[in-house]
Each structure stands twice: as C-alpha cells, then as structure tokens.
Amino acid sequence: MDDEAASLRAAMVRELHDLGAITSETLAGAVATVPRHLFAVDEPLKAAYAADQALVIKRDQDGTALSSLSATHIQVVMLEQAEIEPGMRVLEVGSGGYNAALIAELVGDTGAVVSVDIDAEIVERARTCLDAAGYEQVEVVQSDADAGVPEHAPFDRIIVTAGAWDIPSAWLDQLSEHGRIVVPLRMRGLTRSIAFDRADEGLVSDSYRLCGFVAMQGAGAYTERLIRVADGIGLRVDDQRQDFDINGLAAAVRSPGLEVWSGAAFDLPDELELFLATSTPEMAMLHGSKDLVEQGVFALSVTRGVPALVVGGSFAYRTKRPNQETGGFESGVFAHGPDAEAVAARYIDLLRRWASEHQRRGAARIRYRPMPSGTAKPSQGIVAKQLGAVEISWS
Template sequence: MVISRDSASAEAMRGTLVDALRRHGIVSGEPVEEALRAVPRHLFVPGVPLPRAYGHEAITAHRDESGTTLSALPEPGLVAAMLDQLDVRPGHRVLEIGTGTGYTAALLARLAGPEGRVTSVDILPGAVAVARRGLARAGYGHVETAVADGLLGHAERAPYDRVLVSAGAWDLPPAWADQLAPGGVLVAPLRLRGVTRSVAFTRRDGVWRGRAALSCAPLPLRGPGEVAEHRVVLGDPPVLRLRTDDDRTLDAAALESALDGPETLVWTGVRPPGGESHLDLHLAALPECCRVLPDLDAVRAGLLTAALHPWGGPGAATADSFAYLTRRGIGTSAELGVSAHGPDAPALADLLTTRVRTWHTTRHHTLHINAHPPNTPLPDATWTIPKHHTTIALHLTPPPPTPLPTPKP
C-alpha cells in the first residue's frame, strides 16, 4: 500500500472533515463515521492539494472533449448521507453502479469488512482504470471493478444485499430488482424532471418502496438506455441556463426572445422552506418543470431577478416562455416569489404561484417516494411521474394530530 501523501497533515484534515460532517448531522452512524476516518480520500485524487482533497466540494476526475464532467470524486457530505441510507453490514455483498474515482467503493469495502464483497462497475474505461489505481494505493485492491453498463447491473456476482447507485438515475431498470437479494436495499439518486432525491428503496410485491429521501445533485448516470438531461443557454454572453429532463428539449432561440420583454414578478405571501424539502417536487409534478439558473453577473447588472438559491432553482418553461422561483427579505419576513418572462409569463407565474401556495398547506407533511410497475393506477398518490420501467408515486402524509392535554383532576 502506497501512503506517501497520507501524512499527519492529511490525517488531521480528514479528522476535521469528518468532525464537521458529524457536527452538522450529516453522519449519524458510527460505522460510516469510522469508514470516513479510515479511508484516505486524497489517494483517489493524486496531485490535488490536500486542503482541496479534504474540502466539502466535489472534484472533477474526467471530462469529455467539450469540458463536460463525466466522473468526479463526490462531495463527502453526499457520500456520507447515502452510506447512512444504505446501511451496509459486515459480510454484505455490495454492488456499486458508477465507480468514479473508487473512493466510495473503498468506503463500502471498509463497511462490508473482510467477509463481505464489493463489486463496482462503470461504463467509462478510463474511470475504472483510475479507480483501480486509487484502490490499490489506499489498500483496497481486493475490490472488484469492471467496465460495464450499470443499467444492466452486474449479474455475474448477483445477488447483492446492497446496491448503491452513485449517479443520478432517470429510472429503476429491471436488472436492479432481479439482482437484489430478498430483504436487500437499493439506494439511488432518482431524477424527477430536474429534481433529484436519493432514496433508499426496498422491494416488496413488485413495488420499490422508498424511505429516507434526501436532496442531492450528482452527475447523471450514463449508458445507452439512460435518458439524458438537456441544457439550454440563453444569451451571449450567457444570461440564463435551463436544464430539462424526460428527453424534453427546449428551443434556445425562441426562449431568448423572452429575455427581451418585461418581467412578470409575483409575490406569493409564502415564506421560503426551512427544513421542509419537497417544494421543488410540487413543481416537478408539472410537465413544464425545469431547473433555472440565472447568471450571477446578469443578476448583478439588474437584467434578471435572482433565483431562489445561488445554484438555481425550480421553474417551468413552455416553447417561448419561462418562470422560476425567487425570494425577498430575510428571516421571518422572507417571501417566495415568481419571476416570469415571455408571452406565457402571466400564465406561468399563476401556475407556479398556485403550486407554492398549495405546498405551503402541506409543508409539514412527510414525503414518501415509491416506484410501481408502469401504467399502474395509483389513485392514492399525490402525484405520479411516468417512466419507462416504473411509475413513480409521490405521497405526502400529514403529521399525526397533536394530542390534547390531559385535564388535571
């Protein structure tokens, strides 16, 4: 095992990183914490300065000719949270789909222990080659890696007690169900019209039953059967970016004309979400849903209103118009709004405003995400989103009623 860079400085930085994850409640399980402290993250990104290797951001490992990121060392908080969802036990047989740099596979091997077995597959030969070198450097060369289409799983080593999909998946293909052992757990970041939730699924009676959904934004899964995301850039230099899913494309030229007209700005009277995390899914239920990111320079210049978050936010788009959520004020005086542009701006603003106000009435409800066989009637679902292999059902469950105080005798 080569540990030339695993100096006392690297170990201290690793400890500081894990301490921060623990302090913010991102790491809750002791096995995951122990694995994060044991596996030297920097050995999977040789040449990257230690402070960056032990920072909280993802680190790109591979790009294509256009500069698009193909694989990365994911942000440690996302890795930790998904491992908590997966709940790997000693002796488990684990499949990882999306090898990346090999770092997550090493953590899985640590969790599964010497009696367990970890197999990691990636469709990119270059990623697998890099991961193998990193795993060897870190002392986890026994992890099995293969170049394969993750949508097909890896039948040679099935069944698996745990399956971790390390990239955003548009659907849950049949191979993952076929290769999961009875009582097993699948954790997958599920893409829902530009919104992604990492969901821990169990399989029962032909239905994927989800729990513990968390917001995330990993790289999309790649493969011949995967549905691609589409990105549209408006303006030169760029003023606004739109991201759509479900193989839905947008006409950049038609949408650019929307930038020339006046803004429709509507305030909803609703405060922004705090710990509640399903506002964006209220919008994802709309076929027009997309992700919107105004350029920060355009916002500073007063050309556009800022989005709900610095990294963008949920919105909607038609052929020649778009709208997105914004906010004003701070603290208890903060308020959600809708910024809309184009001929359909009033209708889109009204559509999103209605959705925001509906969300407000359910903001303390609990979200459940299940995946049923396709074309299944689901009258009890709050919303459904059709996929190729499944129909995604989203349920909002109200909190239990507050018990009345017991009268004093």
C-alpha cells in the same frame, strides 16, 4: 505524512459529525480508517480531506467531467441512507475506489463489495488505488452498469455514484429480497439521492437528499433537452415529447413582468423545488444569464436554475424577498406573457400549498413502478421514465 493524514481524517470526521452527515459510529470509524489521500492521487492532503470537495478524475476533450471522486460529505450521506451491515453483499455503480473502501470497512470480512465502471481507465485506476490502500478484497469490474453484474448477484445493497435518469431492470433483478438501492435519480432537472426499498409493485422510499453527480454513461445515459428561448435564456427539460411555443415565450421574455407575492414563507428550498418540479408536467427548469439579471429582465433565481410553470406563450417562476412577518423571507413569482396573471395565480397556489401543508423535511414519499418501455405518461405527481414511472406524494 501519515500523521498529518490521520490528523486531517479525524478533523474531517468531526466536521461531518457537526454537519449531520455522519450519524453512526460505524461509518465514522470507516471514514477515520480509510486513507482518502491514496485515492486522490496528486492532490494536496488538505484537498483530499476537504469534506465538501469533489475531485475530478477524468474529463473529455471539451473539459466536461466524466468521472470524479465525489465529495466525502455526499458519500457519507448516501452510505447512511444505505444502512450497510456486516456480511452484506454490495454493488457500487461507478468506481472511484474510495467509496468502495468505505463500504468494505462496513461489510467487514464476511461481506463482499463489487465496484463496476464502464471506463477501462477508471477501473484500472480504482484497482491500483484500492490495492495501495490495502483493499485487495474489493472486486472491480469493467462493464456497462446498466446490465448490473449478474455473476456476483444478488446484492443486499446497490449504491449508484453517477447521476441516473432511470432505474435499469437489471438492478431490480439483482437486488435481494430485502435489498435497497441508493441512487442519485434525475427528475425534471433536479437530482436527489433516493434510498429505495423493495415494495410489492417496484420500489418505495421516504429517504431522499439533495446531491449532484456526473451523469451516467453507456446504455443508461440520457441527454436532457436544452431549449433556447432567446439570448441568455433557456429551458432544461427531460421529457422529449413536451412541446413549447418558443416564439411566444421569446416574446414573453421581452414583455413587462408581473410581480405577485404569496404571503407564504420561503424556506427549505431543496424540498420546495422538488415539490414544485414534480407537481405538474408543465414545470421546466428555467436558466438565465447574469447579464439579463443585471438588466432587470429576470430575478437572481434564474442564474441557478428555477422551476418555471410554462403554459403556451406564458411562464412564471419563483423568487423571494425579505419579510420578517413570514419568518425571514417570503416566496413570490414573476410572470411574463399574455396569460401572466393566470399562470402566476397557479404558481402562487402551489407556493401557498407548500407552506401550509408540506413545509418540512421528508414530506415526500417516492415510488418507482416498472412499466413496459415507453408507456409511462407524465401527470400531476408522476415523472415518466423510459422503463417506469416515479410517483411522488406529499403529506
């Protein structure tokens, strides 16, 4: 089994190289070394070494995942963002064990790794797996990560492996002067792994990657609003103060849709969605059922969730169609409601602006500014959080 596991690890490293997830030889060496199957207890070897497969560790009574062993692909992407060097002190938030072992390989004998989790069962499991794999030096702590781990601070890197809605003050307090926080931050229904460095007024980043994680538990937990508009259609919103004309929107759903095309290329959907979702606080994530798509009420994009511009009792959302003149696909919108034309025009303007000015990887610069609790206000380019504000500018 050891030979087969080693062969599968080597194949996984090659795959991650080919995908562009691994770019450094030090990380490639760590992935080639750590026996991931010892952290994927009771899973087949091929599942343990599938680069894009997350493995659920624990579910609640309703079947919702509470903890998981993240896909190696996203783990190495975040570790590349972290740029960990030998001798560093690293705090991992969320304990699966495997990621902490990779970090231990990167920091070496002169570094230190602390992994914290709120769940005693997960902490015990991580401890057992790390010991079995030979990583006794990793410290595993049971605690609410919202408070960090002050007794082991300061940290040169804080790597968060759970979906966080905000950045607790303790993480900033426990970060070293030139430290970096890599965090899957949730913003208006989207999640991006953002590598934040210290700046004069908080944190700043130009490194962000698409990702998805189990939500944070404990004091940092946050429940987005799920607003039912009509049967099979709803909005997901993270601003608890935002009001909606539900009756008007329900009527709009039943009204004929207006179809408008931008003449602009549709490309890089994860970058485009971040641009759309953060361009105005009137954007919410629209989710619709396959039944409504099959009935011709909505376009296919709503089944995955799509940024929708919601104004009063009208809304518009993004779609696409084949168009070789725009490089393969063209972006457009469907709009519903009494002000469909005006809402569609605003959305089309955003699509054209994206295509002409920002259509590339890494066009966003993301800042996090701590603010007195509850004072941040959402506006164009600003996503309000409880403890601060996320400011996104595009170049």
